[in-house]
Amino acid sequence: MQNNNGESKLEKTAREGAFGAPEIKKGEKNRFLGEFEERILGYLVEEQLKENAVYPEIKELLEKDEAKKLIIRGDMDKDQIEKYLEWARELGVRFTRKNSPDFRGNVALAVAGNDAVKYQVAKIEDRQEKLxxxxxxxxxxxxxxxxxxxxxxxxxxxxxxxxxxxxxxxSIFDKLTGTGCTGCSK
Structure with missing residues (x-):
């Protein structure tokens, strides 16, 4: 018996044994840390995650009913992800760090659902531009x-x-000690 590709069941089994079963939308999953794009509520790229500030939009996404997991690329520094992990714990959203040489692109953190989500933001707007x-x-x-x-x-x-x-x-202590403001250099 042959399949659509003209190979027998034995040939198909041998090919899958050597190379693994064919994967649906593999390129898409490699861009989004192992998830299908339709499951992503929103994400940050590496440059955003390396900023000194955090993105409050991630907390807003984690608060949504559809948010089931926070996925972080495994090579990101713990200091850069600490606040996001704190938010996930606080809101009862599970989180994981994933590493794969197959990951493509610069997505570094993503909030995802278990299934396709209704509310999709995609990439969170750059903080500097937004402000x-x-x-x-x-x-x-x-x-x-x-x-x-x-x-x-x-x-x-x-x-x-x-x-x-x-x-x-x-604080009152800042006023007493004369701690200057970096916003206006007072």
Whole structure:
């Protein structure tokens, strides 16, 4: 008995034994850390994951009912993924790190469902571009992780409140010690 390719059942078994069973959409799965694209709610590329700031959009995606797993490329530094792992734990979303020499492209972190998802964002917009479009000053944007003065903090909360996770509000101690603001250089 022969299949559509003109090979016998024995030849097919031998080929699959040597090379593995044919895989559906293998190229697509290699781009999205082993997942089908229709299962991806959103993702970050390597450059985004290496920034000093985190992307609050990932937490928003993890909060969705369809979000079932957080997948992280295995070669990413623990410091770069720590906050995302914390969010996944907090929200009860399982996470995994995957490594494969077959992975192509620069997807470094993805939020995925178990099946095709209704809500698909794809690549999360670059943080710097998003904040510039909202009118946040470049000094504030590039100094994520630092303390802002009252004026800069209020500007950030007015234009991009989701970004508060990436900055520190000035404390009384900061005011007493004269810790300067990196957002406006005060």
């Amino acid at each position: 510039q479009n909202k009118g946040v000053s470049d000094n504030i944007i590039k100094n994520a992780g630092t303390t802002l003065c009252k004026d800069c903090w209020e500007q950030l909360m007015k234009k991009a409140p989701e970004e508060k996770v990436n900055y520190n509000k000035p």
